[in-house]
Amino acid sequence: MAVTGDDVAQDAPEVACLMEDLRRKCGLKPDDLLGRKIAGVLRQHPAGKRRAWADDLVARPPDDPAWLAFVETVTVHETYFFRDPAQLAVLSDRFLPALLESRAAAGKRFLRLWSAGCASGEEAYSAAILVLDAIAARGENARDWSITVLGSDISRTILARAWEGIYGGPGLNAFRRLPDRHARHFTPCMGERAGLRRISDELAGLAAFCQHNLMDAQPPGTGFDIALCRNVFIYFDEAAQQRAVGALHRGLVDGGLLLLGVTDRLPPGSGFVREPCGTAVIYRRGALP
Ligand SMILES: C[S@@+](CC[C@H](N)C(=O)[O-])C[C@H]1O[C@@H](n2cnc3c(N)ncnc32)[C@H](O)[C@@H]1O
Numbered sequence: 001m002a003v004t005g006d007d008v009a010q011d012a013p014e015v016a017c018l019m020e021d022l023r024r025k026c027g028l029k030p031d032d033l034l035g036r037k038i039a040g041v042l043r044q045h046p047a048g049k050r051r052a053w054a055d056d057l058v059a060r061p062p063d064d065p066a067w068l069a070f071v072e073t074v075t076v077h078e079t080y081f082f083r084d085p086a087q088l089a090v091l092s093d094r095f096l097p098a099l100l101e102s103r104a105a106a107g108k109r110f111l112r113l114w115s116a117g118c119a120s121g122e123e124a125y126s127a128a129i130l131v132l133d134a135i136a137a138r139g140e141n142a143r144d145w146s147i148t149v150l151g152s153d154i155s156r157t158i159l160a161r162a163w164e165g166i167y168g169g170p171g172l173n174a175f176r177r178l179p180d181r182h183a184r185h186f187t188p189c190m191g192e193r194a195g196l197r198r199i200s201d202e203l204a205g206l207a208a209f210c211q212h213n214l215m216d217a218q219p220p221g222t223g224f225d226i227a228l229c230r231n232v233f234i235y236f237d238e239a240a241q242q243r244a245v246g247a248l249h250r251g252l253v254d255g256g257l258l259l260l261g262v263t264d265r266l267p268p269g270s271g272f273v274r275e276p277c278g279t280a281v282i283y284r285r286g287a288l289p
Pocket residue numbers: 025026027075076077078079080083116117118119120123152153154155158212213214215229230231232235
């Protein structure tokens with residue numbers, strides 16, 4: 001049943017209190033849509049118990065399973081393979097070949113990537129495909145490189161889907177932008193899951209996933225050469241964006257690349273410098289002022 005403005009108004013104090021809690025613990029920007037989602041969750045509880053339920057949630061820390069379960073009901077996990085192909089083309093045509101070349105020249109055949117706010121993993125696997133392609137374009141074997149693609153997200157449920165690596169179910173078509181040449185990285189599922197496609201063992205071997213809140217000062221790892229944090233900042237308020245930028249800065253190596261969503265821009269003083277590459281939103285990590 002659709003949640004209306006009246007429903008939000010009916011539980012206004014609880015909605016406001018949970019909205020502020022979401023802003024504080026995971027950076028989500030308060031808006032009408034978020035208010036309606038919260039009101040929808042509240043309506044699943046008897047009217048007389050909603051206040052106590054909300055107070056209980058607010059008192060829980062951001063890593064509490066009940067609080068995380070609540071977050072999952074209000075966050076947006078829309079994603080698909082090869083989202084923003086123009087940006088990924090710049091990565092594969094320009095930055096990846098240069099990075100691989102400099103690593104190979106230094107005898108350091110490794111690369112670390114981080115997909116922050118990866119949802120069900122399509123972004124992380126897309127990046128892994130591009131790295132495999134770039135290695136193949138050098139006439140080299142991926143087995144001679146150490147490649148890690150870490151996907152992180154606040155939602156554990158969505159990460160379980162990333163680990164599983166099976167796509168094509170009802171809803172948004174994960175493959176709608178997948179170039180034909182990359183279809184070989186997926187194999188059709190059989191039996192009950194016929195119609196779906198599973199990522200190749202090679203891709204599965206490159207990627208790992210972990211739960212991480214971008215409001216945490218510490219990233220889920222360090223020494224990343226490239227971070228992708230696309231279509232996440234749009235849900236954050238300004239203070240939350242700054243916190244996330246801090247975590248991304250700490251996670252990347254000096255000179256590492258940060259790929260953002262098409263409408264995202266970093267303010268001066270963020271410790272990143274925009275790379276001149278047309279409409280593709282790519283920043284390079286510099287020193288903090
Ligand atoms: C719209 S999806 C973006 C997926 C992918 N990056 C893309 O561009 O296709 C946004 C993701 O950000 C995650 N997210 C929201 N707040 C977060 C936070 N504070 N820390 C980490 N992930 C968060 C959500 O769970 C969701 O999966």
